[in-house]
Amino acid sequence: MRRVLVIGDGAREHAIAWALERSGAVVGALASHVNPGLEGVARRTGGRLFLGKVTDPGLAVKAAEEFSPELVIVGPEEPLFSGVADALRERGFRVIGASKRLALIEMRKDFARSLQWKYRIPGRLIYRVFKSAEEAREYSKYLGAVAIKPVRQAGGKGVRVLHGDVRYLDLDDAYRRSVEDVLKHVLQYGDADGAVLVEEAVWGVEFTIQALSDGETLFFFPPVQDNPHAYEFGVGPECGGMGSISPLPFLEPEEVEESRRAVEASVRALQSETGERYVGVVSGQMMLTARGPVIIEYYSRLGDPEAVNALYLYEGDAYELFSLAADGKLHKAEQRFKSEFTIVKAVAPVGYPLKRDLARGRRVHVDWNAVRKAGCLVFFASVEERGGAYVTLGSRALEILAAGASPREAYERVERCVSAVDGDGVFYRRDIGSPEYMLAMAAAAEKARRVYKWRRARGLGGRVLVWEPGAGVTEYSL
Amino acid sequence: MSAGLLAVYSASGAAELGPFVHYGLKAMLNRGERAEAYVLTSSGVREVNVRLAREARVSARGTAAVGCVSPDGGCCAESPGGVRCAVAGSGTYVELRRDGVVIARRGTPLWHLALGAHGFDFIVVATESAAIEILGGSLRRSLLPGETVEISEMYVRSSREDTSGPLCALELIYTSRPDSRIDGVEVAAARERAARLLASKITFDVDVVTGIPETGAYYAASLAAALGKPYVPAFVVTERGRSALLDETLERVAAAQLKAGIIESAVRDRRVLLVDDSLISGMTIKLASQLLRHKAGALEVYAAIAAPPLRRRCPHGLKMPPESHMLFNAVGPADAMHVLEVDGLVYLTPGELEAALGETGLQVCTLCMRRER
Numbered sequence: 021m022r023r024v025l026v027i028g029d030g031a032r033e034h035a036i037a038w039a040l041e042r043s044g045a046v047v048g049a050l051a052s053h054v055n056p057g058l059e060g061v062a063r064r065t066g067g068r069l070f071l072g073k074v075t076d077p078g079l080a081v082k083a084a085e086e087f088s089p090e091l092v093i094v095g096p097e098e099p100l101f102s103g104v105a106d107a108l109r110e111r112g113f114r115v116i117g118a119s120k121r122l123a124l125i126e127m128r129k130d131f132a133r134s135l136q137w138k139y140r141i142p143g144r145l146i147y148r149v150f151k152s153a154e155e156a157r158e159y160s161k162y163l164g165a166v167a168i169k170p171v172r173q174a175g176g177k178g179v180r181v182l183h184g185d186v187r188y189l190d191l192d193d194a195y196r197r198s199v200e201d202v203l204k205h206v207l208q209y210g211d212a213d214g215a216v217l218v219e220e221a222v223w224g225v226e227f228t229i230q231a232l233s234d235g236e237t238l239f240f241f242p243p244v245q246d247n248p249h250a251y252e253f254g255v256g257p258e259c260g261g262m263g264s265i266s267p268l269p270f271l272e273p274e275e276v277e278e279s280r281r282a283v284e285a286s287v288r289a290l291q292s293e294t295g296e297r298y299v300g301v302v303s304g305q306m307m308l309t310a311r312g313p314v315i316i317e318y319y320s321r322l323g324d325p326e327a328v329n330a331l332y333l334y335e336g337d338a339y340e341l342f343s344l345a346a347d348g349k350l351h352k353a354e355q356r357f358k359s360e361f362t363i364v365k366a367v368a369p370v371g372y373p374l375k376r377d378l379a380r381g382r383r384v385h386v387d388w389n390a391v392r393k394a395g396c397l398v399f400f401a402s403v404e405e406r407g408g409a410y411v412t413l414g415s416r417a418l419e420i421l422a423a424g425a426s427p428r429e430a431y432e433r434v435e436r437c438v439s440a441v442d443g444d445g446v447f448y449r450r451d452i453g454s455p456e457y458m459l460a461m462a463a464a465a466e467k468a469r470r471v472y473k474w475r476r477a478r479g480l481g482g483r484v485l486v487w488e489p490g491a492g493v494t495e496y497s498l
Numbered sequence: 499m500s501a502g503l504l505a506v507y508s509a510s511g512a513a514e515l516g517p518f519v520h521y522g523l524k525a526m527l528n529r530g531e532r533a534e535a536y537v538l539t540s541s542g543v544r545e546v547n548v549r550l551a552r553e554a555r556v557s558a559r560g561t562a563a564v565g566c567v568s569p570d571g572g573c574c575a576e577s578p579g580g581v582r583c584a585v586a587g588s589g590t591y592v593e594l595r596r597d598g599v600v601i602a603r604r605g606t607p608l609w610h611l612a613l614g615a616h617g618f619d620f621i622v623v624a625t626e627s628a629a630i631e632i633l634g635g636s637l638r639r640s641l642l643p644g645e646t647v648e649i650s651e652m653y654v655r656s657s658r659e660d661t662s663g664p665l666c667a668l669e670l671i672y673t674s675r676p677d678s679r680i681d682g683v684e685v686a687a688a689r690e691r692a693a694r695l696l697a698s699k700i701t702f703d704v705d706v707v708t709g710i711p712e713t714g715a716y717y718a719a720s721l722a723a724a725l726g727k728p729y730v731p732a733f734v735v736t737e738r739g740r741s742a743l744l745d746e747t748l749e750r751v752a753a754a755q756l757k758a759g760i761i762e763s764a765v766r767d768r769r770v771l772l773v774d775d776s777l778i779s780g781m782t783i784k785l786a787s788q789l790l791r792h793k794a795g796a797l798e799v800y801a802a803i804a805a806p807p808l809r810r811r812c813p814h815g816l817k818m819p820p821e822s823h824m825l826f827n828a829v830g831p832a833d834a835m836h837v838l839e840v841d842g843l844v845y846l847t848p849g850e851l852e853a854a855l856g857e858t859g860l861q862v863c864t865l866c867m868r869r870e871r
Binding site: 249253375378 | 511615639651653
C-alpha cells in the first residue's frame with residue numbers, strides 16, 4: 021500500500037498531499053496546526069494528522085513509527101536544518117528530504133558560495149564573508165552595488181540590497197542598521213557565527229528552478245517565478261511569497277537549460293564535498309542578468325508557493341515520482357507536464373508580514389461554489405477551521421491556483437477565484453500574472469538577454485579585478 | 499514648470515529618512531530650487547529644514563516623509579489629514595497623513611508620478627522616476643491618470659477614477675530629467691524623436707553644433723548626429739538653474755546671468771548651430787548668440803528650438819510668464835531672428851511636436867504653444 025507521511029503544515033505541504041491523494045496514497049501529516057487542507061486529505065485517504073513541532077526529529081520519528089509510511093516527505097527547510105531527515109533515515113525510513121549536512125546549501129549562504137567557487141559552478145557571484153558591519157562596509161565600497169545577506173538562511177529576512185549609489189547617497193546609517201539587523205537575526209538561531217555575506221548585486225528577472233534529486237539524476241519541474249514583495253506592484257517588505265507563475269514564456273529554452281545545468285553541477289559538487297547522496301528537493305533561485313543566468317541562492321526544498329505550480333503541472337503519478345527519487349531510479353520517471361499556464365496567488369491577513377499579532381485571528385470565508393465554478397484549486401496555509409470559517413494564525417492564509425491555456429486566461433480565472441475569498445482584513449496582489457506584469461517581465465528579460473548574448477559572443481567580461489586600496493587586487497574569473 | 503513631488507515610506511518602522519529626502523529632492527532640482535519637506539515622527543508631523551545647496555543634511559527620523567521642489571516654494575501645505583505637497587491645481591499630490599498613511603494621487607494625465615521600491619525597506623513615489631533610481635531604488639511603474647495609491651504599514655492599495663487626456667508636452671520636452679521615464683517612455687527617447695524631426699527641417703550650412711547648457715545639450719548632440727556635424731560642448735556652466743518658466747523678473751535675472759564660460763577654440767571661425775529646448779522671451783538664446791560671436795568669434799549663429807515658441811499661459815494652471823513676455827506674441831516669425839540676433843531660426847510647429855512625441859505612443863497637450871482660438 022502507498023502510505024506517505026508529509027512533514028510540514030503550509031500550502032506547499034497541502035499541495036504535496038493533494039498530489040499524493042491523486043495517486044491513490046494514504047496520506048498522513050505532521051503539522052504544528054490543524055491545516056484544513058492536510059486534515060481533509062488525511063481524512064479522505066484514511067491517513068492521520070499528527071500535531072507537533074515539525075522541527076523536532078524525535079517527534080517526526082515517533083509519528084513515522086506510529087504511521088508506518090513507505091515514504092516520508094519533508095516539506096519545509098527548518099526540519100531539514102534540524103536533522104529531521106537524518107533521524108528518519110537512521111530508523112530505516114525512506115525519506116525525500118536533504119540531510120542536515122546537504123541542507124547547508126540552503127542554510128549557509130557562505131557555504132553555498134564557497135562551493136560554487138571551489139567547483140567552478142557557472143552563474144556564481146563575487147562575495148566575501150565578514151564578522152562585523154565595519155569590515156563589510158569597507159569591502160562593499162570596492163565591490164560596487166552589493167547585496168548584504170545573513171550567512172544563515174532566515175526565512176528570507178535580513179537581506180538588504182544596497183546599490184552602488186550608496187556611496188553618493190552615503191546612507192551610512194541605513195547601511196549600519198542593515199548589517200546589524202542581519203547579525204542580530206543570525207544570532208537568534210544559535211547555529212551560525214554572527215556573520216554577514218556581501219556579494220555583487222545584480223539586476224534582472226528572477227525565477228526558480230526546482231528539481232527532485234535521487235543522488236544520481238535530477239528531475240526538473242518547469243521554471244517558476246515567485247514574488248517576495250508583500251504588497252501590490254512589487255513594493256514593501258519581503259515575505260514568504262505572494263504569488264507565482266509557471267511556466268515562464270519570457271525565458272528562452274536555452275536559458276532554462278543553462279540554469280538546470282548549473283543546479284545539477286551544484287548538486288554534484290555538494291555530493292563530492294560531503295560524500296553523501298542528495299535525496300530530496302533542490303532548487304536554484306536564479307536571475308537572468310546581463311551575465312546570463314546566475315544563482316542567487318539555493319533551496320533544499322520546493323518553494324512555497326512555487327511547489328503548488330510545479331505539482332499541479334506534473335501530469336504523471338506523484339507517488340511514483342517521489343518513490344523513484346527515494347530509490348535512486350529517477351531516470352525512469354515520466355517527464356510529462358500539462359501544457360497549461362498556472363498562476364498561484366497567496367491571500368494573507370492584513371498585518372502580515374510585519375505585524376503578526378494583528379495578522380492573527382482574522383476570519384476568512386471561501387465561496388466554494390464560485391471557486392469550483394471558476395475551476396480553481398485552494399491550498400491552505402496558516403489557518404485553522406473554527407465554526408465554519410477559517411481563522412488566520414498570522415502567516416499567509418491560503419494559496420489559490422488557476423490554470424489556463426494562456427497567461428491571460430489563467431489571470432482572469434485566478435482573479436475571479438480570489439474575489440470568492442473574503443474576510444475581516446485579508447489582502448493579495450492583483451498585479452501578479454497580469455498582462456502588464458507579463459509584458460514588464462518580457463521586457464526586462466530581453467534587456468538582460470541582449471547584453472549577455474552580445475558579450476558572450478565576443479568573449480567579454482570574464483575577468484573581474486576587485487581592487488581594495490591598501491589591500492591589493494583580487495582576481496575573479498567568472 | 500510643475501513641482502517635483504516626493505514621498506518616502508519606510509516599510510520596516512522608523513528610520514533615518516534624511517538622506518532620502520535630501521537626495522530625492524536634489525534629484526529634482528531641475529523643477530525648482532525651493533525645497534520643503536515633512537516627516538512623520540512618533541510625536542507627529544514635523545517640518546524638515548531642507549537645504550539642498552548644502553552638503554550638510556538634516557536628520558529626518560520617522561516612518562514616512564513627503565516633500566517637493568518648486569521655483570517659488572509653497573508646494574506643500576497643511577491638509578485636513580496632515581500635509582499635502584501638490585502640483586498646484588491639478589489634483590496630483592503626495593500626502594503624509596498623521597495616521598501614518600501616505601497617499602499618492604495622479605489627478606490628471608498632464609502631470610506624472612512614479613512608484614518604486616528601494617529593496618524591501620522603502621517605498622518611494624516621485625514625479626521624476628530618476629529620483630527613485632538615484633535613491634538606489636527601482637521604478638515599478640507610473641501611476642495611471644486618476645489613480646490613487648495608498649501606502650501603509652500593512653498594505654498598498656490602489657484605486658482609480660477613469661480619466662483620460664494628454665500629457666503636458668513641456669514635461670517631455672523640457673521639464674523632466676532625460677533619464678526619467680513617464681508612462682513607460684524614457685524622456686530622452688521622446689526628445690530624440692523631436693530632435694530628428696527638427697534636424698530634417700534644418701537647411702542652414704553649419705560647421706559645428708552646440709547646445710544651451712544643460713537644457714539644450716541633449717538635443718544638440720542628437721541634432722549633430724542627425725546632421726553629421728560635430729557636437730561641441732562649447733559652454734561651461736558655473737551655476738546650474740533653469741530660467742525659462744520662472745516669472746518675468748527671475749527670468750531676466752537668470753538669462754542675464756547665464757553664467758556660462760565659452761570655449762573659444764570650439765567655435766571660432768565656424769558657423770554654429772545653437773540648440774535649446776524651448777523659447778519664451780528668447781533672452782537666453784540672444785545672450786548665447788552674442789557670446790558666441792562677440793566673445794568667441796563664431797562666424798554665423800543659427801538657432802534650432804525643439805519646442806514651438808510659447809504663445810499663451812497654460813490653461814491648466816501651470817505657472818508661466820505673462821503672455822506679453824512671450825516673444826512670439828510681440829513679433830512675427832520673420833522678425834524673431836533679428837531679436838534673437840541669429841542668422842536663422844528653426845523650430846517645430848505644435849502639430850509637428852505632437853506627431854514626433856506621438857511616435858512614442860504618448861499623446862501630448864500643446865495648448866500653450868498655440869495662439870488662443
